[in-house]
Amino acid sequence: MRTPSKNPVNEWLRRLEGQLNVEQLIQGCCQALLELSGADRCSIMVLDSSTEELTVRWAQGVRVKPYGTMRFRVGEGLCGSVARSQQPLFSFDVSKEKRFLPPSAAGRRFRQVRSMLCLPLVNAGRTVGVVNLTSFSANQRFRQAKERLPKRFLDRLAQGV
Helix, strand or coil: CCCCCCCHHHHHHHHHHCCCCHHHHHHHHHHHHHHHHCCCEEEEEEEECCCCEEEEEEEECCCCCCCCCCEEECCCHHHHHHHHHCCCEEECCHHHCCCCCCCHHHCHHHHHCCEEEEEEEEECCEEEEEEEEEECCCCCHHHHHHHHCCHHHHHHHHHHC
């Protein structure tokens, strides 16, 4: 008899459900997002409401941690557009995306990004951050991830941010 396959999103939600340590919760969410989306990198940007700037606070899949070095104003670039609209944004090829702004602090490797999925983090109607998933190839799984990631997963992440 075949064992029914488990839903990977629900599995990650179960693992993260009782997590009270914010750093562990966020790192667990980054890992889950990488696995669920097939992305090469995941970063979570937090919105400073006083300056209206998004800054990288957590990242996985990068050699040099860009914490505090990459900043975008709300409305600027892909992530800033997502922060303003509170709507997910998928770009199959960022080289054709006028709003894509490769940050100079990220260096040469960032410019090789091909696909990008930006997801808003909203808590109590306010944008608190943006999740950026990037791939060095044309990642078809991003389209599926955009549809598959339940709102409660992103809500849990937003609460931690």
